Structures are given as C-alpha cells and as structure tokens.
Amino acid sequence: MELGFTKANSSNLPRVDLLMMGEFLASNKDFCSVESRNVKTAVSSRPSYGDDAISYVQLKRDGNLCVVKSKICPEHKVHGKLYRVTLVVDEVNETVSVDCHDCVASQGGCKHAVAFLMWVHRRSAEPSVTSVACYWMKSKLSKVGTTIKYLTAKDLSNAKPSLPSNSVVLDKFIEEGRKRQLHNCELIKFQEDYVPDIVITFSMHKLVFKYKEKSCDTCLEKLVLTDADVKLIEDNKVKVVFGTN
Numbered sequence: 001m002e003l004g005f006t007k008a009n010s011s012n013l014p015r016v017d018l019l020m021m022g023e024f025l026a027s028n029k030d031f032c033s034v035e036s037r038n039v040k041t042a043v044s045s046r047p048s049y050g051d052d053a054i055s056y057v058q059l060k061r062d063g064n065l066c067v068v069k070s071k072i073c074p075e076h077k078v079h080g081k082l083y084r085v086t087l088v089v090d091e092v093n094e095t096v097s098v099d100c101h102d103c104v105a106s107q108g109g110c111k112h113a114v115a116f117l118m119w120v121h122r123r124s125a126e127p128s129v130t131s132v133a134c135y136w137m138k139s140k141l142s143k144v145g146t147t148i149k150y151l152t153a154k155d156l157s158n159a160k161p162s163l164p165s166n167s168v169v170l171d172k173f174i175e176e177g178r179k180r181q182l183h184n185c186e187l188i189k190f191q192e193d194y195v196p197d198i199v200i201t202f203s204m205h206k207l208v209f210k211y212k213e214k215s216c217d218t219c220l221e222k223l224v225l226t227d228a229d230v231k232l233i234e235d236n237k238v239k240v241v242f243g244t245n
C-alpha cells in the first residue's frame with residue numbers, strides 16, 4: 001500500500017452516482033473520441049469485466065478529495081502487467097475523474113479507466129449490507145492458473161447467466177461444432193452422427209474396437225489398408241503398431 005493510503009472497503013469507498021459519472025464521461029474528450037465511443041465503453045463497462053479484474057483498491061482522503069487507486073488485470077493476458085488506475089472524487093462538489101497510468105496512448109480514455117469508474121459506481125449503487133467487504137485483494141482474473149486452476153462461467157463475477165431450461169444452447173453448440181468439423185471436442189465426439197477424422201480411424205485404439213479379434217493374426221488378415229490409406233497414415237505420422245502375440 002502507498003504511504004497515507006488505507007485499504008478500501010465497502011464502508012469507506014466514495015460514492016459515485018450516475019450524474020457524476022455522466023458528467024465526467026461527457027466532458028472528457030478521451031472518452032468521447034470516435035473510436036472509443038459506444039463499443040469500447042460498452043465492453044469495459046460490463047460488470048463481468050470490472051468485477052473480476054479490479055484488485056488492490058486503496059484510498060486516501062484529503063479535504064474534499066478522495067483518491068482511490070487500483071490495479072486492473074488485463075482482460076486477455078491474466079498474468080500480464082497490472083494497469084494502475086487512479087480515480088479522484090471531490091466529495092463536496094460531487095465530481096469525479098479517472099486516469100490510467102499504464103496506457104500511454106489513451107490518456108485515460110482506456111478500458112481500464114472506464115472499468116474502474118464503473119466498478120466504483122456499481123459499488124455505490126449496491127444496497128448496504130451489515131458485513132464490510134474489503135477491496136484490497138487479488139482480482140479473480142489474476143488468480144486463474146495460480147491460486148485457482150480454472151474459472152467456470154458460473155463463478156465469473158456475480159453474473160447470473162440466464163440460460164433457457166431447454167437444450168437450445170447445447171443444440172446450437174453441437175450444430176456449430178459440426179459446421180466447423182471440430183475434432184478436439186469430447187462433447188461432439190459422443191454425438192451419434194459424429195464422423196471422425198479419417199486418420200484417427202487408423203489409430204490402434206479404433207482398430208481394436210473395429211475388429212475385436214482375440215488373435216492378432218486374424219485381426220491382421222481382416223485389416224485391409226489401401227495404398228491411399230497407407231500414404232495418408234505416413235503423411236500424418238500415425239503410429240500403427242501391432243503386437244506379436
């Protein structure tokens with residue numbers, strides 16, 4: 001933690017309401033440039049990005065001003081360098097500003113700044129609870145691969161996925177898998193109409209299942225490989241190894 005700062009929690013975080021946020025976004029040209037308007041802002045303001053990416057929130061109060069600092073985990077490289085973002089709230093005049101110190105080009109108009117601003121706003125809008133939540137902690141995203149091995153969609157953020165209670169999603173997934181001829185997806189392999197990659201049909205595993213012979217000789221007699229098959233196997237370096245007894 002930096003000198004003079006304290007850990008942020010749900011009881012000491014400054015309030016950023018919708019009007020303050022709107023005023024800042026509207027008056028800041030970095031957020032209103034053509035390319036960052038709408039699309040980018042919409043992506044980084046999604047609750048799912050901010051809530052999982054924000055870490056080590058600390059704050060310091062000095063007169064009217066409350067300075068809140070955080071480190072933001074990059075969205076795609078979860079073990080990459082964390083982005084330092086500072087948000088300043090004037091609690092008397094009710095204004096807010098936010099800066100990202102690690103995006104050179106964007107001058108604060110980047111998704112980390114937006115994500116942090118939206119995060120503080122969402123915390124302000126949350127109903128007060130009796131327990132105090134501490135925000136000085138590692139982000140969920142940067143825990144992936146270290147403290148936690150993987151993150152299921154269910155655990156991501158507190159987002160409640162609203163999946164239909166029928167099999168529409170599954171059907172769509174399988175249809176898409178078929179279209180793309182996926183061969184590295186276990187779910188697709190178990191579908192009745194799954195057509196395996198031809199090379200895989202020559203694997204020892206598949207051949208054993210196909211011929212189911214107790215004697216290796218009988219199996220070899222039955223096994224017919226055309227020249228084209230052999231060429232294909234060679235090209236794909238598939239190992240077809242037979243035992244001797």
Ligand SMILES: [Zn+2]
Pocket residue numbers: 083100101102103106110111112113
């Ligand atoms: Zn940034």
